[in-house]
Amino acid sequence: MNDMTTLTKPRVETVLKDWETDQEVRWCPGCGDYAILKAVQRTLPQLGADPKNTVFVSGIGCSSRFPYYVESYGFHTIHGRAPAVATGVKLANPELDVWIVTGDGDGLSIGGNHTMHILRRNLDCQILLFNNEIYGLTKGQYSPTSREGTRSPSTPAGSIDHPAKPAAFALGSGARFIARAYDVARQLPDVLTAAYNHKGAAFVEIFQNCIVYNKDVFADFTEKKNADDGQLWLENGRPMLFSKGSKGIALDREALALKVVDVVDGDWAGAGVIVHDVTNRSVAHMLVEMPFGAFPMALGVVYDDPIASFEQAVVAQNAQLAKGKMPDLQKLVGQGQTWTVSAREETDAADAGSAGSGPEL
């Protein structure tokens, strides 16, 4: 799918164990983060990733403890700023595989600005946003993705503000890869693999169950009994079917919006069900905006259409600007219009050679 990718890096053979650290994992028992950690540790060997070239960068929050538990290089930074730190890491060494782990508070509230800019610049990295619609580490306040009316210590009468939609925000910021999954989904490794193979910023929203402060908030589609009707798993080139193929997503041409249609006897084409094209940005916008309830939750790779990544462009421009110029510190400090004071304390005229480059006043 990803035509621009030139994966020249040698595959490194590892197993799950190689990606586990000696640190005790300190999430609450039953936290969805455990499942995500395992999925990542299971996926990395499949990718042929090299622990020494892998860097996990995080901000602050429950999710951001992640780097301590992955046997690679890791940087647990400050609240909201992981994308900015990661940008410096990747620009300094474009060879590194950079993963950013963030949460709904870290990545969309205090760090929303950086999330927007890393996506529009298209830095080659994977951004895993664990969305649990709550502040966990600070003990349960509502977050920017909490639904209206969320009761929390800071909103005892229910929250008033409208929630942010992470995937829609990312797409609006110019992201070229959008995917969605949830913590215990068996498809999560496939989603992570697609994100890794995308050259550029890959944004993955992972619905995560905070069992202490926001338990089962996604049960409407993650619970086994709700999965068939609640989950639409997108696959490139495949029709958008759910409910065991009995329903599909079609375009309402009158309203220029998506609609749910019934599929009879497997005739999805006849029902007008859309074939998923991961490069279709217009449909991607509609998929991430589908209101849950009337529609299933769109999961999997929603959008994947790579363009040149930021660090590649920076490296190319730097090389172009430096081309043919020999670094010469002595020449550099003596640039501009110069003059010479001779031993007899008399001045000569401006040095003609350096005067050519013009004064830099």
Next chain:
Amino acid sequence: MASAASSPTAPLITDDTVPDAVVVRFAGDSGDGMQLTGGQFTLSTALAGNDLATFPDFPAEIRAPQGTLFGVSAFQINFGSSDITTAGDAPDILIAMNPAALKTNVSDLKAGGLIIADSGEFSERNLVKAKYDHNPLEDNSLSRWQLLAFDISALTLESVKPFGLGNKEALRCKNMWTLGLALWLFDRDRQPIIDWLHAKFAKTPELAEANIAALNAGHAYGETAELAVPVKQLHLPPAPAQEGLYRTVTGAEAISLGLVAGAQLAGLPMFFGGYPITPASAILHHLSRLKEYDVTTFQAEDEIAAIASAIGASYAGSLGITSSSGPGIALKGEAMGLAIMTELPLVIVNSQRGGPSTGLPTKTEQSDLYQAVYGRNGDAPMPVIAARSPADAFDVAIEAVRIAIQYMTPVMILTDGYIANAAEPWKVPDMSAYEPFKATFLDHVPEGGLKPYARNEKLARPWIKPGTPDLMHRIGGIEKEVNTGHINYGPANHQAMTELRRDKVLGIAKGLTQDIAIGEARGKLAVVGWGSTFGPIHQAVRRVRRKGHDVAHIHIRHIWPLPENLGELLKGYDQILVPEMNTGQLKTLLRDQYLVDAKPLNKISGQPFRIAEIEAAIEGMLA
């Protein structure tokens, strides 16, 4: 400089003696190109071999409404045949391009000084905008000074007529006409300016020719016209200077060059993360043109991202640098703490400006010393060093890089708006004389296993680049365990780590010796300064010493940690005076560290000290 400021009347007028130094101020509307005029006059002065110092003073507004008092932009230059270290106290000559420029600047002019004014701009409308009831050129209110008023606008229009420019474009050549007159006044060669105009307007040769015609016309006017007051041409002999190659340099240029030199001496690629802010942006501009020196510049989305990206780059093995000014530095505070906690090298340049909050964006102040030394959460020790002049900023930048790498710590450089924008002659350094300080990275598992927070003799931890086999480890802002760097909240561990961080930074003072700029190691009074007050303090101390007083000048580069011998040195004086462009921040630091009775002399007007102000304070203390 001294004689210019102390002579009772201005030179140039009838007086036959050639002054030692002259102060000229160009003032006009912010659209009149006064900074450009001043810059080119500075270049011409440097080429004539005079020593010089400049003070650009411009409004915060990009283009304030034309002709208004707050839209006035000025450029002052002090130049002469002897050592010049300040932009001068009172100007000898004021060139006023409109009534507002005259009104806001004339009171600074030395008695008997010369006003050159463009009478063509003294229209009813402009007089009202400058809040003049009467035309000052006609009502005798300027009788304390010599006045030379003529219609520069009309003369400029006349001189550029052949080039067929529109009226507005033609009038833009006024500044070159004025520069031509100034070049005549000081017997200067026009050719370097002509070359510069050709280069500047290479794509629009008709503009180059028009500006050159205006320049020549201004020059010819001085030579041929019967000027209303008997102004004579002045030739100031070159200042005695050490043999060698010279250039002019602004603080922003010198910092940029010093950072590049520092990175090269350390053998590191440089990563500069910046966000536009006055007056620090010039550093980002300079560095973005030096890619062949393994420099990557990144204009971040905000101040926090600028420093955070620099920290990320340092983590990955580059020399991370960020730069800002007061309000931006405040935003970077939390990230500085991260760099302190993760013990990564980082250079933070703070071009101070008037504060608090947005304060005075284009005016100078030294009021971020507390912020630099103390301004972070937790016990967060960080080295701070200050440049005293534009040229000094070069060595200060190299020193900051050296400390950052050798001690694995963020370092803050303090300059200010005055240093960043002002220019002075700079003897081009011999780069082979600089000792390299190659950065080293841990590249193998040491005996006893990997300990990311092990310490060397300087208490620095190893620098480990991601990508190195077998050295994978995790760092972050949470308290680290001694040696291993694992998370550890333990009480004894926090005490130990806090003390280690403190001691590491204090250790930088070992071997730092405070020198005495002028005077003896013991005496009646030491004037202690830091940063851009060097010039006026130096001249004031010299003047008072010439009168026979026992005064020394001590100027501190290493603000934190302070040099090892400073306490003992200060105790050798009966009195200590600390002039600062703030309400007494170094004074407080010195009192706290050494229990000495340091007395403040404070100026918080957004303008540099005048020599006379410091001189008076010294004499007051000695009386």
